[in-house]
Amino acid sequence: MSHSPTVSIEGLNPDSFRLGERAGGIVGKAGVVGLIGLAVACALGLFGDQATQSRFWHAYITVYVYFTSIALGALFFVLIQHVTSAGWSVTVRRIAELVTDAFPLLAVLGLPLIAAALMGQEIVFPWLGHGEESIVPEGVQHLVHKKAGYLNTLFFIIRMVLYFAVWIWMAKYFKGLSMQQDLSGDPAITNLLKKRSAPMIPVFALTLTFFAIDVLMSLDPVWYSTIFGVYYFAGGFLCFMALLGLMAKKLGSEDGILSGYIRDEHYHDIGKLTFAFVMFWGY
Numbered sequence: 001m002s003h004s005p006t007v008s009i010e011g012l013n014p015d016s017f018r019l020g021e022r023a024g025g026i027v028g029k030a031g032v033v034g035l036i037g038l039a040v041a042c043a044l045g046l047f048g049d050q051a052t053q054s055r056f057w058h059a060y061i062t063v064y065v066y067f068t069s070i071a072l073g074a075l076f077f078v079l080i081q082h083v084t085s086a087g088w089s090v091t092v093r094r095i096a097e098l099v100t101d102a103f104p105l106l107a108v109l110g111l112p113l114i115a116a117a118l119m120g121q122e123i124v125f126p127w128l129g130h131g132e133e134s135i136v137p138e139g140v141q142h143l144v145h146k147k148a149g150y151l152n153t154l155f156f157i158i159r160m161v162l163y164f165a166v167w168i169w170m171a172k173y174f175k176g177l178s179m180q181q182d183l184s185g186d187p188a189i190t191n192l193l194k195k196r197s198a199p200m201i202p203v204f205a206l207t208l209t210f211f212a213i214d215v216l217m218s219l220d221p222v223w224y225s226t227i228f229g230v231y232y233f234a235g236g237f238l239c240f241m242a243l244l245g246l247m248a249k250k251l252g253s254e255d256g257i258l259s260g261y262i263r264d265e266h267y268h269d270i271g272k273l274t275f276a277f278v279m280f281w282g283y
Helices: 014-047 050-083 090-109 111-118 138-146 153-184 187-215 228-251 264-282
Strands: none
Touching (some): 050 153, 050 187, 050 228, 090 111, 153 187, 187 228
């Protein structure tokens, strides 16, 4: 495997920064428009008629968990590179670290789900219904009632806050140490990253699994799967690897900010990991 040099500001094209500033302005304006649209859509989802609510929530949850899975895939990529002391991924790992910056925004975008739980929106989560008002078929309501110790509004909100608190902390912690290592070149930081990332792997696995259970599997509170978290993880990591390949290609192009730092060997390794997880996800 190839070893890539640490990226330094001196070696980057100044035009890339000016391009980034222009792109940032466009993204900022698009973000304002997007927030307005999201506010209107959430209002319809919370207060519209039943058909409108159903269409909104099914679309919102699908998109929400999709983009969250990509950020989770990026976080796992960062952790596993530190655990294995991988040298080939130093440059492209920076891309993954930046993708994990999406967690605070994803936490905010999770607020409509919390609002739906607080308002008892049974059309979102059927386990919120009770008695005659429940949309769960009467013959299987007893199964949902037995899960009430886990599937209840307060515990759901606590878990959602916990998931994102853990992910945001992990993303910021490992990115911060990685940037310190860039500046100081201290090998002790590299060893610390490896040491700290190992116990975070099971924490990551548990939080991802229960997030998938809470936001997706609980949409049908009677059905269950013991491998649902693995399925969600496989799809998320596969999506991130595909995104990483596209971003590396763009940023490593002649006019890209990482031109000269991303080499053919990087694309080969990204391709191998992508292919491996295509097979894993398919299996």
